[in-house]
Amino acid sequence: MPCNAIPGALAARGQARETTFAPSYHFVTDLNSDEAWTNLPGGPSESWFSRWYKSDIPRWCSGEYKRLKVEN
Numbered sequence: 001m002p003c004n005a006i007p008g009a010l011a012a013r014g015q016a017r018e019t020t021f022a023p024s025y026h027f028v029t030d031l032n033s034d035e036a037w038t039n040l041p042g043g044p045s046e047s048w049f050s051r052w053y054k055s056d057i058p059r060w061c062s063g064e065y066k067r068l069k070v071e072n
Contacts, residue, residue, distance in 0.1 A: 028065060037065030 029036035041060040043052040059065065 026060070026065065035067060035069040037067055039065045 024041050026039040026041065027036060028038075039060050040056045042057075043050055043055050047053060056066075
């Protein structure tokens with residue numbers, strides 16, 4: 001997948017292969033359900049300089065997730 005297809009992703013080339021990486025994203029769901037739980041432990045950009053860097057760290061440390069639910 002081209003790196004530019006993932007917003008915020010970075011690409012690096014080493015040992016003759018390309019590697020891509022992006023912010024951590026935890027996603028938990030039951031495929032028989034219409035809801036999911038998410039967490040971004042390093043913030044949306046994982047940049048230490050972003051004011052959002054620590055936004056989900058307390059939630060992640062306590063094992064909590066944001067609930068996402070499809071509204072009908």
